[in-house]
Amino acid sequence: xxxxxxxxxxxxxxxxxxxxxxxxxxxxxxxxxxxxxxxxxxxxxxxxxxxxxxxxxxxxxxxxxxxxxxxxxxxxxxxxxxxxxxxxxxxxxxxxxxxxxxxxxxxxxxxxxxxxxxxxxxxxxxxxxxxxxxxxxxxxxxxxxxxxxxxxxxxxxxxxxxxxxxxxxxxxxxxxxxxxxxxxxxx
Numbered sequence: 001x002x003x004x005x006x007x008x009x010x011x012x013x014x015x016x017x018x019x020x021x022x023x024x025x026x027x028x029x030x031x032x033x034x035x036x037x038x039x040x041x042x043x044x045x046x047x048x049x050x051x052x053x054x055x056x057x058x059x060x061x062x063x064x065x066x067x068x069x070x071x072x073x074x075x076x077x078x079x080x081x082x083x084x085x086x087x088x089x090x091x092x093x094x095x096x097x098x099x100x101x102x103x104x105x106x107x108x109x110x111x112x113x114x115x116x117x118x119x120x121x122x123x124x125x126x127x128x129x130x131x132x133x134x135x136x137x138x139x140x141x142x143x144x145x146x147x148x149x150x151x152x153x154x155x156x157x158x159x160x161x162x163x164x165x166x167x168x169x170x171x172x173x174x175x176x177x178x179x180x181x182x183x184x185x186x187x
Contacts, residue, residue, distance in 0.1 A: 051088075052087070052088035052148060052150060052151050053088050053151060054086050054087070054088035054089045054151075055086055055087045055088055055151045056086050058086060058087055058151075058155075059084045059085070059086065059158075060084070060085050060086070060087060060149055060153065060157070060158060060159070060160060061082055061083070061084055061158060061159045061160070062082065062083045062084075062085055062091075062093070062147075062149075062159075062160050062161075062162060063081065063082050063159060063160070063161040063162070064078035064080065064081055064082070064083075064093060064095075064161075064162055064163075064164075065161055065162070065163040065164070066078055066095065066163070066164050066165075066166075067163070067164070067165045067166075068165070068166045069165060069166065069167045069168065071167070071168045071170075072105065072107055072166055072167060072168040073099070073100045073101040073105070074097055074098060074099055074100060074101075074105070074107060074135070074166055075096075075097070075098040075100055076095065076096070076097045076098075076164070076166050077095065077096055078093065078094070078095050078096075079093065079094040079095065079096065080093065080094075085149060087149045087150065087151035087153055088148065088149070088150075088151045089148065089149075090125070090146060090147075090148045091146070091147055091148065092126075092144050092145065092146045092147075093144070093145045093147070093162075094142055094143070094144055094145075095128065095142075095143040095144070095145065095164070096140060096141070096142055096143065097128075097133060097135060097140070097141055097143055097166065098135070098138075098139070098140040098141075099135035099136065099137055099138060099139050099140075100138075101137060102137045102138075103137055103177065104134065104135070104136050104137065104173070104176050104177060104180060105134075105135060105168060105173050105176075106132050106133070106134045106168070106169045106172035106173045106176050107132070107133045107134075107135065107166045107167065107168060107169060108129075108132050108133070108166070108167050108169045108172075109127075109128055109129040109133070109164045109165070109166050109167075110129065110164065110165050110166075110167065111124075111127070111129045111162065111163065111164050112162075112163045113160060113161070113162055113163075114160070114161040114163065115157065115160075118153060118154070118157045118160060119160075120150075121149055121150040121152060121153040121157075122147060122149055122150075122160055122162070123147060123148050123149070123150060124145060124146065124147045125146045125147065125148065126144060126145065126146035127145045127146070127147075128143035128144070128145065129145075129164060132169055132172055133166075134172075134176055145162070147162075
């Protein structure tokens with residue numbers, strides 16, 4: 001092995017190590033960004049296992065707002081525009097996404113909760129926004145969100161808005177299309 005080849009091999013191995021470390025770090029970085037920047041708690045599974053006492057004397061209106069970035073040819077909607085829930089009650093809302101293009105596309109939903117000061121009381125236990133969504137051409141998918149509102153939500157807050165914007169994950173879309181092309185070429 002020549003010196004140039006050995007240097008190239010070391011650099012390639014270092015790039016692999018750095019890429020692995022970067023991928024490993026993304027999950028906690030995403031969690032920190034959601035919780036500290038956007039005020040969205042992602043530890044809902046722990047909350048669900050501990051559980052809240054349901055407060056049947058109080059109703060909270062949860063509004064759902066959906067949008068799609070202009071670079072993503074999808075339709076996206078909530079089954080209902082609003083739900084009335086009791087704090088502490090585990091609730092499921094249904095959303096639908098459809099790929100309106102003639103190509104496979106990978107999308108990623110970015111959530112937000114308003115008012116932002118109350119968002120720490122909104123706990124998602126299951127959400128399509130936790131992972132990328134791959135839709136084939138014309139495919140429509142049901143996407144549930146399961147959440148619970150902490151009964152400690154201040155009394156002055158009677159309405160929360162859960163918003164989602166779907167974006168095209170262009171890098172993942174290209175990888176998905178390349179994999180499909182390779183698979184089609186192998187047959």
